[in-house]
Amino acid sequence: MLFLCCALAAFLAFVVLVLIAKEVFEGAQPAFAKFGFSFITHQEWAPPLEKFGGRGLIFGTLITSAMALLIGAPVAISIGIFLALLAPVSVRNVISPLVEMLAAVPSVILGFWGLLVLGPFLVSTVEPFLHDTFGFIPLFGAPQTTGASIFSAGLILTIMVIPIIASVTRDLFMAVPRELQDGAAALGSTRWEVIRGVVLPTTLSGMTAACLLGLGRALGEAIAVSQVIGGGTESHLSLFKTGGTMASIIALQFPSAVSALHTASLYYLAGLLLVIGVASNLLASWVGMRFGAAGGAMR
């Protein structure tokens, strides 16, 4: 009897997952029938004209997530190294919960802070500096007057991704067998050489999985991004202009969609997001399984 209940609960989770995919793809059906796959490459997003193309939004999603991972992953892995291998236990017991607290800050509050505090700061100091120094790279175009930009969205996502990757990599590094590290140290390695030569190679797959986990989070974050990115839909290279991501445009435009096709196009975006998100998740767990649970430490 209890077994039946448990099995039913597990089955229910599976059914919900399948239903989610089914409903989202069904919702996207009108847009898919009209645009087909050219939706992905088409640029213009103009709800009043019934013209919908996702390229700008897909591009915005990729650039913000890439920024979050490029900045966030090295920082987060450094934090993991510090917490697992360098910090004394008393320090670790203070910093670990603080890092986890950062993950607990709701996205709407982080976005609100990004809008009122981070955005203006970036516009007044960081963006002019980057533009003046690296202005020849198209990424660092002229700063806009409002605080909303792809750049601040990327930074907010970085803040959200760091604690996720940091806590996973911390657990990975703590699982690396002590004997391996001691062996390397006995051969005369410095602390960094132990980390570089033993800890990082044995946990490579685990770190990859952690980054994919963070990537999934960054791709799907809707609220905080929609608060700070400004709601544009065109694709351009400048980080300092407004932009949009797939998830953020759903949050911004869904409640006030102007037509059935508009709604369907938003579902199309959600379908794309679902495919990418599930793929990165499956890839993460495949990498984890294929190369061993503790990052292949005992391979």
Next chain:
Amino acid sequence: MSLFRRKVEQEFDPTQPLVATGNLGRRHAVSRVAQGVAVVAALAAVAVLVIVIWAVVSHGAKAINWTFITSGYPTGIGPYLVGTAEIVAIATLMAMPIGVLIALFLSEYAGRRWARPVQLVLDVMNGLPSIIIALFLYILIVAATKQQSGFAAAIALAIIEVPLIARGTQEVLNLVPGAQREAADALGVARWRSILTIILPAASGGIVTATLLSVARAAGETAPMLLLNSLAKGDAVQFNPFHEIPNVPVRIFQLSEEANPEGFTEAWGLSLILIAIILALGLGSRFLLNRSKRKLAR
């Protein structure tokens, strides 16, 4: 590893006293720099947390007073707080049994063959963007009934909470000593009875912890609220879950979209209360987890 190779290539003269090779200073310097980078990274994360919380506290404290907390729109936020509590409570009531049952299935019943796909389903569910869950329930409930409702939002939150509760419960179930299960088996106790009377009570601390953590996560979840439950005005407490229920995250979101300084103050105040509740839940659950782990380890 190239460092070791380079050392071997040098001529080794056993009659010479052991001295540091030429690049030892450089290697130590590199090591110190790397350790420094790790420390700075950790400090940076803590600094960001402090900066965000300081902004919320310093702006939010100005907004908070007794009328602000107890009265409704437009002077206060009482109905939003009550509404969020209602929705999260309904969601947790749905999610907790399902999450615990799934965890039991994984740790007590499923062999390797069944545990893997179920675990995979949980992982995918956990990684699902909340906005997609919201869109799913929009078609299923809001579009079908032509009525936004707190209940629809509660189901969305439940879908978010289930994998969290299941994962946390499973971790603590794995800590329950196998000897207890075997002892019960040896006495001829039926499986379901040993689970209900021995294993679940031993794991109860962990289950409460996981539930509290998932509540903390659900309370701040905005995307499902925005799509499923965002039209309530917030001038009165709404107890019917089949209507729109005013709630904190949507209010913060709406205020942040309007360029109105007074609204910003109210949003800071709401943020402060929400963040205080969430951090208190997080700390409380951590305390409980440590206690129950100690109990199990004994």
